[in-house]
Every structure is written in C-alpha cells, then in structure tokens.
Amino acid sequence: MKVLVIGPGGREHAIVRSLLADPNVSEVHAAPGNAGIGKLVPTHAIDANDPDAVAALATRLAVDLVVVGPEAPLAAGVSDAVREAGIPVFGPSKAAAQLEASKAFAKEVMAEAGVPTAMARVASNAAEAADALDTFGAPYVVKDDGLAAGKGVVVTRDRDEALAHAQSCFDAGGTVVIEEFLDGPEVSVFVLCDGRTTVALSPAQDFKRIFDNDEGPNTGGMGAYTPLDWAPEGLVQEVIDRVAQPTVNQMAHRGTPFVGVLFVGLALTSRGTRVIEFNVRFGDPETQAVLARLKTPLGGLLMAAAKGELDKVQPLRWSKESAVAVVVAAENYPGTPRTGDRIRGLKKVEAIEGVHVIHAGTKLDDEGKVVSAGGRVLAVVALGTDLVEARERAYDGVELVQLDGGQFRTDIGGKAARGEIKVTAPGAAAAAAKAKA
Ligand code: AMP
Ligand code: GLY
Numbered sequence: 001m002k003v004l005v006i007g008p009g010g011r012e013h014a015i016v017r018s019l020l021a022d023p024n025v026s027e028v029h030a031a032p033g034n035a036g037i038g039k040l041v042p043t044h045a046i047d048a049n050d051p052d053a054v055a056a057l058a059t060r061l062a063v064d065l066v067v068v069g070p071e072a073p074l075a076a077g078v079s080d081a082v083r084e085a086g087i088p089v090f091g092p093s094k095a096a097a098q099l100e101a102s103k104a105f106a107k108e109v110m111a112e113a114g115v116p117t118a119m120a121r122v123a124s125n126a127a128e129a130a131d132a133l134d135t136f137g138a139p140y141v142v143k144d145d146g147l148a149a150g151k152g153v154v155v156t157r158d159r160d161e162a163l164a165h166a167q168s169c170f171d172a173g174g175t176v177v178i179e180e181f182l183d184g185p186e187v188s189v190f191v192l193c194d195g196r197t198t199v200a201l202s203p204a205q206d207f208k209r210i211f212d213n214d215e216g217p218n219t220g221g222m223g224a225y226t227p228l229d230w231a232p233e234g235l236v237q238e239v240i241d242r243v244a245q246p247t248v249n250q251m252a253h254r255g256t257p258f259v260g261v262l263f264v265g266l267a268l269t270s271r272g273t274r275v276i277e278f279n280v281r282f283g284d285p286e287t288q289a290v291l292a293r294l295k296t297p298l299g300g301l302l303m304a305a306a307k308g309e310l311d312k313v314q315p316l317r318w319s320k321e322s323a324v325a326v327v328v329a330a331e332n333y334p335g336t337p338r339t340g341d342r343i344r345g346l347k348k349v350e351a352i353e354g355v356h357v358i359h360a361g362t363k364l365d366d367e368g369k370v371v372s373a374g375g376r377v378l379a380v381v382a383l384g385t386d387l388v389e390a391r392e393r394a395y396d397g398v399e400l401v402q403l404d405g406g407q408f409r410t411d412i413g414g415k416a417a418r419g420e421i422k423v424t425a426p427g428a429a430a431a432a433a434k435a436k437a
Pocket of ligand 2: 206220221279282283284285286
C-alpha cells in the first residue's frame with residue numbers, strides 16, 4: 001500500500017513513522033512535511049490547504065490512501081477533492097469537519113445526539129456576551145467560534161478579560177461561544193470512524209498551557225502521556241456509548257457521515273463526564289505518545305476506516321509500556337515564535353533507550369542543517385515500563401536538545417506519576433459497575 005500524508009507537524013511525523021512500521025505499507029510520501037519527515041520519506045512542496053493541489057498530487061503518485069493530518073485542509077475540503085478523484089482518504093469531508101471548524105455547530109450536533117457537554121450560549125455582540133457571562137458566572141469560558149489552533153479559548157475569573165476576548169472576536173467579524181466552566185481532569189480520546197463504526201484508541205492527557213502547573217496562555221499542547229492509569233475503568237466504553245457512536249450516527253443521519261478521527265476532548269467533572277470539544281483529526285502532541293504504543297499496524301487501520309470496513313478490524317493491540325511526549329517550543333511561543341535557530345543534540349537524544357525525536361516546526365537551512373521553523377519545534381517521545389521510567393527517559397532526552405531560547409514544561413505526566421490525579425466521575429464509575437454486573 002502506498003500512502004500520502006498531508007500536513008507539516010509533529011502529528012504527521014508520528015503518523016509517517018508508524019506507517020513505515022506497517023509491513024503492508026510499501027511507500028509513504030508527505031506534503032509538505034518537515035525536516036524530520038524528509039529524513040524518512042519523499043516530501044512534496046505543495047499548498048496542503050489547496051484541495052485540487054492535494055488531489056492532483058495523490059493522483060500523480062498513484063497512492064492507495066491519503067491521510068490528512070491537520071484541521072485546516074479538512075475544513076478547506078481536501079478530503080472531498082481526494083475522494084472525488086477516486087482515492088480512499090482518511091479524514092472527514094468539509095461538511096463533517098464543521099464539528100471542529102465551528103464550535104456552535106458542534107454544540108448543535110451534541111444536543112441532537114444527546115451528548116453530555118457544558119451548557120453554552122452563542123453571542124454575537126457585547127450585550128449578549130455580558131448576559132451569557134452573568135448567566136454562567138465565574139470562572140468564565142469564552143471561545144472564538146472558528147478555528148484558532150487551540151488558542152481561541154480564554155478561561156478566566158476576570159469578567160473584563162472575558163468580555164475583552166469576546167470583543168476581539170466580534171471585532172474580527174466572528175461570534176463566540178460562552179460556556180459553563182467544567183472542573184476535573186481533562187482527557188483526550190481519539191475515536192477512529194468509518195461513517196458508521198467507531199474504534200477508540202487508548203486515552204491520553206495533554207498539557208495545554210505554556211508553563212508548569214497549567215499557568216500562562218493556552219498553546220496547541222506542550223506534552224502528553226498515555227495510558228491513563230488513573231482513569232475510571234469504564235471511561236472508553238462510556239465515550240463510545242454516550243459520545244462517539246451517537247455523534248457518528250447523528251452525522252450519518254444528517255447526510256454528512258464522519259470518516260476519520262473524532263477527537264473527543266473530555267473533562268471528568270464531579271457531575272460526570274462532559275465533552276469539552278470535538279476535533280476532527282488526531283491531537284498533537286497526544287498522537288506522538290499514543291502511536292508509540294500502538295502495535296496494530298496503522299496503515300491497515302486507517303485504510304479500513306477510509307473504506308468503511310472498521311467492523312472487520314480485530315481488537316487493537318497495545319504495548320504495555322507507558323509513553324510520554326515532551327514538546328520543546330521556540331522562544332516566545334505561543335506568541336510569534338523566534339525561528340531560524342540551529343537545533344543540535346538530536347542524535348544523542350535518540351541514543352537513549354526507548355527514546356525518539358518527532359519534528360514539528362523544523363526545516364533544513366541552506367546548508368542542510370536542521371533549524372527551528374515554528375512555535376512547537378519538536379517532541380522527545382519516550383517509552384518506559386511505567387510512567388516514571390518513560391518520564392525519566394523523555395526528560396533525559398529533552399536536556400540534550402540544544403535550541404537557543406527553547407522552552408519546555410517540566411511537569412508532563414508528573415502528577416499522574418506521583419498518583420496525584422483523583423477522579424470522582426459518577427458516569428464512568430457507574431458504567432464500570434454495570435459492565436461488571
Ligand atoms: P478548546 O479549544 O475548546 O479545546 O479549549 C481549550 C482548553 O480550554 C481546553 O482544553 C480546556 O483546558 C479549556 N476549556 C475549554 N472549555 C472549557 C470549559 N467549559 N470549562 C473549563 N475549561 C475549558
Ligand atoms: N493537543 C490538542 C490538540 O491537538 O488540539
């Protein structure tokens with residue numbers, strides 16, 4: 001099987017790496033890729049957000065499958081163009097990608113499908129925003145309705161700050177979704193969907209804020225680990241039964257079947273499991289950690305989803321090890337990042353047992369040296385017999401990465417490794433008890 005992977009980031013590097021480990025995958029191409037992907041497979045410098053350009057490349061390369069990584073090409077209709085060209089594609093249509101591209105649309109589908117989520121109101125001017133903020137009270141949650149790479153959400157106790165964020169979205173011509181605040185630990189569950197059938201991957205936890213102890217602004221994600229030993233036993237089944245399957249059924253019912261990954265972002269609140277958001281693609285950097293543990297060959301799995309054959313797939317096989325991904329970001333990220341800096345030490349990092357490097361914002365300079373080219377520059381991914389060992393290995397690796405101004409969090413997976421995460425999620429606990437009865 002010949003596969004083309006669309007996207008420039010760490011998620012795509014991790015996908016390419018796993019595809020190459022699938023004995024049924026004979027050839028992988030990527031567009032546009034990055035320096036790390038370019039070391040593994042041929043890359044093609046096209047505009048990944050241009051549906052016609054992607055379909056033309058897939059046709060010219062005569063690939064059997066296209067895997068679309070990021071949300072922007074999906075929202076632009078890349079999957080539709082590839083599917084029209086007669087090539088199986090892993091990634092939702094433009095219409096189905098609205099589950100991520102519009103938070104208001106996602107809330108509508110969740111309501112129709114009976115999916116538990118935060119109460120929310122859409123606001124399109126300052127008066128509506130103020131009214132919604134006062135309805136739910138502090139802490140305030142204000143979300144830009146459109147795509148914002150994880151940075152369009154403000155969670156604050158400061159009413160003026162909440163209003164100011166809403167106003168900046170209105171000024172840009174947008175609307176906002178204002179929600180009740182959800183407490184409790186967050187979990188990312190990736191659910192493979194073929195339009196009808198759903199298959200969940202092992203849950204992971206992401207660290208969205210830039211600084212340790214979840215301080216500072218939101219980012220695309222600064223690190224992740226998996227599995228979650230502290231998660232309630234029935235969690236994955238609950239996500240399938242109450243969230244993913246009803247959503248997939250509803251999307252099919254609407255005539256816009258969902259094919260690809262439904263990324264369910266959850267909060268395990270004291271009142272039960274609630275969906276924080278849907279994304280329509282693999283999470284980054286969770287994917288770097290999750291795929292490191294997946295033993296089932298990835299190419300076959302994504303092809304089955306693309307062809308509507310997930311019901312024929314055997315139960316997934318996972319490594320018993322834990323995986324941790326720690327992101328090294330450029331100076332000033334998540335603001336405008338400093339770029340063009342040499343990155344050194346990566347060979348030494350990869351010499352550590354169980355450790356590999358996934359590139360995100362990297363490129364080769366004129367001399368062929370790897371330099372930074374984006375906010376999140378790379379991730380050090382480590383496997384270990386348990387979370388403690390995986391963390392030790394990941395951080396041993398991070399210490400060897402040389403990047404001027406580079407920044408990383410020191411607490412990825414820390415609380416979990418120390419057994420400090422507690423859940424009192426009645427929904428999952430009840431589901432587990434029922435399953436046992
Ligand atoms: P989103 O773009 O919807 O994933 O939001 C980004 C982050 O903001 C989430 O990962 C949460 O940490 C936080 N967040 C979003 N919605 C809520 C909510 N209703 N309550 C608490 N935190 C939230
Ligand atoms: N890491 C969260 C995301 O990919 O949106």
